[in-house]
Amino acid sequence: MSEHPYFFTWSAQSKAAPFEIVGGRGARFDVRSGSGETHPWLDLASLSYQANLGHGCQRVVDAIKRQADELLLTVPSGAFPAKEALARTLLAHAPPGFTKVFFTLGGAEAVENALKMARLATGRHKLVSRYRSYHGASMGALSLSGDHRRPPLEPGLVGVTHVLDCYESRLPGGSRVVEGGGSAEALARTLDLEGPRSVAAIFLEPVPGANGVLIPPDGYWPAVREAADRHGTLLVADCVLDGFGRLGSWYGFERLGGAPDLITVSKGITGGYAPLGAVLVHERVAKVFEDQVLWAGLTFYGHPLGVAAGLEALRVYEDEGLIERAASLGEEFAGWVAALQDRHPTQVPRTRALGLLAGLEIEGDDARFARLGRALEARRVYTHLNPRIRTLVLSPPLVIGAEELRDGLAQVEAALVESA
């Protein structure tokens, strides 16, 4: 048996590698090694994509402390000013017509509750999502997920159909290619074939992140919106990963055109400082629940700690202009990623970048990926390296300095060269 008295996630316990983070500031966090020394690491991942505000954000820490002094215990129907203000702020940044928020504790719960609302509001049970997607580990969200984490737990929900993906990659030299085998037309055809007007909702990450930063080509998202409308099917944008500035916009779909009916968020909503998620709901769905019961609830619905952290995090995004900063620094970042690819066209045959999120497909077998992992670790650079999809995903905190990011990318390049 492994020595720790708790489970590590997504891992055989005997193979789990604990990682002790003891603090941090900005884009760097400190890790205590086995020998007890601490070393700074450069965070090019935002931990698990939640640390958009970087490390040691004192404003959010102070807001949590104030809330702890003021009020911690309430009931799901409890009303308090920060809960009202957070909901209003989330809605203010959503497209016109979004009128209600449902609070959760994380991303999977947001997806679960969006799924329930879609079924209750339409009276239909069928759902459509994509293969290269991740929507959470609870059984409903996992049934929608298309990646390798779903099959070990099947059978999942009845009525979920997966479709192929559709994304555009940059090739060395700058030309572009649409890949994934899917298209908006194929998705529309799936809606027809499932039975006209029989699918409750389509769940899509605007840009699937953990599955390789799969940015759809122009026109994909609006065409999906149109197909959904033809069938009276709801469109759910799962912005758990790509919300709050990750793509240089408040919510991930904004740069793709076409507004959804429901938006799921978590991770960056508090910058990772407290557990919180939410479903943002357009009035055309919300109004159904004026007279019909919304069969959904949680003991910790709108818990004061999460709410206080979320409200202050949103104020930090606003006051420091972090969303706009992610968009402008993102332009430079995309240029640096493209230049790196052009210097190593064989090793990095495809890249995709938008805002402060980039995916670099890397040539090589498992052994080469293991070497790359070690080379990054030796440089204390934290990234999402996924040998299963042969991709390195970078998603730095939005507060990272431009030079710091450029240097970080230089470290990634050095690790690539060393491990080739």
Ligand SMILES: Cc1ncc(COP(=O)(O)O)c(C=O)c1O
């Ligand atoms: C797009 C997306 N949706 C949902 C989830 C699930 O969120 P959580 O891990 O908070 O349940 C994730 C987590 O990575 C995600 O990336």
